[in-house]
Amino acid sequence: MNLDPQQLAALCAILRCGTFDAAAADLGLTQSAISQRLKALETRVGAQLVHRGQPSTGTAAGLRLAAHGDQIALLEAQLARQITGFTPAPRTRLRLAVNADSLATWLPAALAELPDHLFDLVIDDQDAAHDRLTRGEVLGALTTRANPLPGCDVLALGSLRYIATASPGFMAHHFPDGVTASALVRAPMLRFDAKDRLQEQWIARHLGRTVSPPCHMFPSSEGFVAAARLGLGWGLNPEPLVADALASGALVPLLPDAALDTPLYWQSSRVLGAALTPLTRALRRAARQMLYPPA
Amino acid sequence: MNLDPQQLAALCAILRCGTFDAAAADLGLTQSAISQRLKALETRVGAQLVHRGQPSTGTAAGLRLAAHGDQIALLEAQLARQITGFTPAPRTRLRLAVNADSLATWLPAALAELPDHLFDLVIDDQDAAHDRLTRGEVLGALTTRANPLPGCDVLALGSLRYIATASPGFMAHHFPDGVTASALVRAPMLRFDAKDRLQEQWIARHLGRTVSPPCHMFPSSEGFVAAARLGLGWGLNPEPLVADALASGALVPLLPDAALDTPLYWQSSRVLGAALTPLTRALRRAARQMLYPPA
Numbered sequence: 001m002n003l004d005p006q007q008l009a010a011l012c013a014i015l016r017c018g019t020f021d022a023a024a025a026d027l028g029l030t031q032s033a034i035s036q037r038l039k040a041l042e043t044r045v046g047a048q049l050v051h052r053g054q055p056s057t058g059t060a061a062g063l064r065l066a067a068h069g070d071q072i073a074l075l076e077a078q079l080a081r082q083i084t085g086f087t088p089a090p091r092t093r094l095r096l097a098v099n100a101d102s103l104a105t106w107l108p109a110a111l112a113e114l115p116d117h118l119f120d121l122v123i124d125d126q127d128a129a130h131d132r133l134t135r136g137e138v139l140g141a142l143t144t145r146a147n148p149l150p151g152c153d154v155l156a157l158g159s160l161r162y163i164a165t166a167s168p169g170f171m172a173h174h175f176p177d178g179v180t181a182s183a184l185v186r187a188p189m190l191r192f193d194a195k196d197r198l199q200e201q202w203i204a205r206h207l208g209r210t211v212s213p214p215c216h217m218f219p220s221s222e223g224f225v226a227a228a229r230l231g232l233g234w235g236l237n238p239e240p241l242v243a244d245a246l247a248s249g250a251l252v253p254l255l256p257d258a259a260l261d262t263p264l265y266w267q268s269s270r271v272l273g274a275a276l277t278p279l280t281r282a283l284r285r286a287a288r289q290m291l292y293p294p295a
Numbered sequence: 296m297n298l299d300p301q302q303l304a305a306l307c308a309i310l311r312c313g314t315f316d317a318a319a320a321d322l323g324l325t326q327s328a329i330s331q332r333l334k335a336l337e338t339r340v341g342a343q344l345v346h347r348g349q350p351s352t353g354t355a356a357g358l359r360l361a362a363h364g365d366q367i368a369l370l371e372a373q374l375a376r377q378i379t380g381f382t383p384a385p386r387t388r389l390r391l392a393v394n395a396d397s398l399a400t401w402l403p404a405a406l407a408e409l410p411d412h413l414f415d416l417v418i419d420d421q422d423a424a425h426d427r428l429t430r431g432e433v434l435g436a437l438t439t440r441a442n443p444l445p446g447c448d449v450l451a452l453g454s455l456r457y458i459a460t461a462s463p464g465f466m467a468h469h470f471p472d473g474v475t476a477s478a479l480v481r482a483p484m485l486r487f488d489a490k491d492r493l494q495e496q497w498i499a500r501h502l503g504r505t506v507s508p509p510c511h512m513f514p515s516s517e518g519f520v521a522a523a524r525l526g527l528g529w530g531l532n533p534e535p536l537v538a539d540a541l542a543s544g545a546l547v548p549l550l551p552d553a554a555l556d557t558p559l560y561w562q563s564s565r566v567l568g569a570a571l572t573p574l575t576r577a578l579r580r581a582a583r584q585m586l587y588p589p590a
Contacts, residue, residue: 212317
């Protein structure tokens, strides 16, 4: 027997709205009807699905089932494109794992091409995004991994270009004799978080050796740019985010012609293939405008 | 017996650099010296401190001890201001829990006033930030909570002003007859993440009732603004982030004179009180320029 769509809808509403109250209002039901549907679903699958709290959040099984509900809605939306008499739910919900720099640059324009969808974006580091996709908690993920994950199709989108930048004052103070290894060891560097190795990668490529500079951690694409402009440190910034600052001279490149291109791939659930086509097309179109073509 | 500073330094370097290799390079030691110091420290405190991996990350005890190392460095920096013959480590590391909208607006300017510090920022929702501060994993936190957390001093910084905005096209399409409850039920709303209740708070204040609109989740301050500009939804944006777009007409307010002011407080470890004074002063100065005065 398939899962009850009304029970799934109750679960999705609780996780989306965060409280049983709001979920009830959202679905035009009483709070006790919501509770009963959730309990019935938990009995059916034999697992707790929601951590009751303020707000209520999904257990691993709950997140997986909610994603299943979204996937069915997506498949029904595809059905409606083929069977004219069938009207699906008004809006399809797409849960995607994305990287912060894509969200800060080219991604919103792609999503805006699909006005009849609701996007539920999660920012994760790469490994966490792969885990979510493999577990089925998201329908697709933007990643630097070219090999398809199990059960996924993969599309090369192109490369996001990064420029190592700093403020003119920072350059004068920390690199008066150029970007040497001995200067890099002392000049504060920006890092997105503990897993960010982009700056080290750039150093290794352009100096031919590894260096561990003192570092700030700024876990925000635009906070990163602001920190560079204010002279807190140097760091690799996506070209679209710093084009204006480079043109005005508020930021300068550490070295000429030393861009680092990071390839991006769209990994998405194969079973949903055709149903995801509108999204895949929109991603490809926006990527073509903002990223450098795949090699 | 106090903890061995060299062992603490090894732990901090591993967590900062992510690998034993990089930590060794950072401290000018061999990798085996780093391993031995970490093992000695783990034996001393009787707990595993690091999850060995790529990258290596801290256990709860490891993060707590690393914060302790940073706190000692901070206290020594204060000592050096009072005992002229004593030279502390070159740069003090400050680990702070901050909210995304502060990092996207007024916070970087405050931090840039302290060039001899390294900042390790973590973005957390409020409850997680309180937990980190209470556990001692961060020295201070930006929060909307006015009551001091246990062991903390609290300073009212002022309020960040939010404006409910949307694109002109979105307004024409979704609110042709004004921002009514029946239109809000259908118009897609932006939400930062599942815990973000700011939009609902604004609706309740201006409509006098609760409404659960269909929602996108865009977990990025600037992605949120981009989504509003592109017509994906409406949402509450910090005034400094949308001032230009409002002036140019790329965004319009949903209602006139309907700003929502969110008070911000700086909660910081009381035991470090005086040692944190330079940071507290810088926060207060930047807040005075970018936030609305505390009530």
